[in-house]
Amino acid sequence: MRGVWLATVHSLTGLPAGLCTAVLAGCALPLSPVTVAPLRAVVRGATAMQRARFRALLGAEIPDVPGVRDATRRTTALWRQTAYHLLALPFGAAGAAVVTAAWSAGLAFAGLSFTFATGVRGTLLTAAGLALLVVAAALGRGVARLDAAVARRLLGPSPTEALAARLDELARSRSQAIEAADAERRRIERDLHDGTQQRLVSLALTLGMARAELPDGPARDAVGQAHEEAKATLAELRGFVRGLHPAVLDDRGLDAALSGLVVRLPQPVDLHVDVVPRCPAVIEAIAYFVVSESLTNIARHARATHVRVSVVRSRDRLRITVTDDGIGGAAARPGGGLHGLGQRAASVDGTLRVQSPPGGPTTVEVELPCGS
Template identity: 50%
Template sequence: MDKRWIVGRMRGGVDALKHLGGGLGTSLLALATLIGLVPVALGCLLGLGRLLVPRALPAVRFVADRERTRLTRWGPAIIGAPPLPATAREALRDSTVRREVAWLAVHGTLGFLLGVAGISLPVYVIEDVTFPLWYRAIDASVGGPGMIWWRIGGLADALGVLLVGVVCAVLAVTLGPSLARLQAAPGRRLLPPTGDVDLALRVAELTATRAGALDAHAAELRRIERSLHDGTQNRLVALNVLVGAARRALDRNPDAAADILDRAQDAAELALSELRAVVRAILPPVLDDRGLAGALDGLAGTCAVPCRLEVDVPGRCAVSVEATAYFVVAEALTNVVKHSGAAEVSVTVRRDGDRLRVRIVDDGRGGAAEADGTGLAGIRRRVEAYDGDFRLISPAGGPTTMDVELPCGS
């Protein structure tokens, strides 16, 4: 059996466990909110809906937004809903509100059961696989752990429990992704806005993204102009002065001309070096020569903080996507070295369907913010210019986690 296939299945099982755990959290919120809606429904029968419904809607919207954020983190983005209606009558007619309440009912019941089932399997696996080590500590008359109902009479029965644990492990790995998709399906179907609302929100988002792209493009042009003006242009001016001095020295003092030409050659080499740096900043040639994995390996190897790199990107992505991912990692590592005080940083890049996911995690002091002028705002603009997603989690004391998703085609 292919080792890569096994690793992929295990990784999928771990990701599914994370999804199910997050879904269990939002399902608990949905269940609590659903229970809270019962007196609201009774109040509507008694004619008190005008007072109770507007108070209940923010709770429904809060839970639905939490699920939208969770689903966006693990897959295609779900655009947020429009503002809540002002009156109870408008709310009852609003399709988005009705869909959110329907999702609340499904996710608070079925989603909760799927989350419990998904989380229980790994617990049973650990319990059953380790059972031969501690089976003597329990009363044999009460049976085995978990769902094991038969009497444990000795080591042979304990090993039978271990086999059950192995079967549970296989089920967790194989069924986990399906359970996670089933748990997420109601949210994927009911929480996105529909029809004209979705189109209007998407147009607004694209308008903002286009403005961000233009701003990022203008900032990049200004950076290139400054690099050429302050560096390369000054070197070329100095070179021109030295060449003119060398020409005059040939007539007056030929011995001094050689020294001036040496200085001119040094100036030319510095100008070429700075010009190459500007060109590499526009589109690094290493991406063409070594691909994204090789280019990132070079960044990790030259990072002053020990960097652990993992790249799983079969094939090639679009040049613009690879360049964006490269610059995101380069800027993030620069921030880690300058500002974080970290002892280690890890970079994970993998392709998931039509999305390229980049995660940078460091164990530094945390507290990173886009307003601090550390280049994070520039990273966000660059990512959003390609209709990507940028998320930063950096509590005080660390760790700092940066997640970037870029569309890269199918």
């Protein structure tokens, strides 16, 4: 029964609420050809008031229109809400009139049955009054539901706006996940560099000194072997740490980090880096990984004699090109290194293209978004 009364009250308050919002919107509307700022402010306040009315009386939440970057969509949402506030007056007047008439007629027939009629006539008037009261309750609910449906359509987000907001939310979540993963890689790199790597260096030095002090024999040979294993492990660890996230990348950028990377390749490398201003840290880390993995693949499989690496920023795009004169035949196969590069690039809406005909040359092109 409480729901019936709340729906009825909502229908009856539609007229004053509609009158208020329609007058406000109507006053601001003539200014819209010059500037939409007054209309936007009025519509925002009127929409907040209507949402509060729906929430308090019907328990209905009218979602807010999410902030959209596209100016056309913002304007569309503004005019859609303005239309609701202009229609709220005639709709509120009609709804209030219908509900008021139904309740008045039902109460009038019920009152007449107790006051002026007895017998069969009184029974018929009572039945008519009760029927009209039931109709009045149904009309109140119906008007409230229709009003809520129209409000959700005009005051709330359209399906396109809701989808765009969801996509923006997913993009933010993905960006946060990528940044968190990059931060975790940096933490691991620092821990390995400052902890494990330093202990291995100390171990290698201790074994080297012990080897120098021992006389020739099985013990010296065993310590010497352990010394060589420690140095090999240290070299592997340093390579692993550099692959995670080199410290020089944060300190001096892609140019310095890639310069340190290419000098370790057995083939000669022509390196060209032009990234001004610098890209976000996540993009720099992916670019470094792309070049590192490409050079590793070349060293292992390409049989190349010369390599060219170009990393250039053009407005809001970072273009990475790695070319070698090797045997070709490279492809982004599932589970392979190039496939991993494609996944890394796609994680930030980047693209990967591989051209590697049999006999070469091989060109790996990666394009990454780099901010505005």
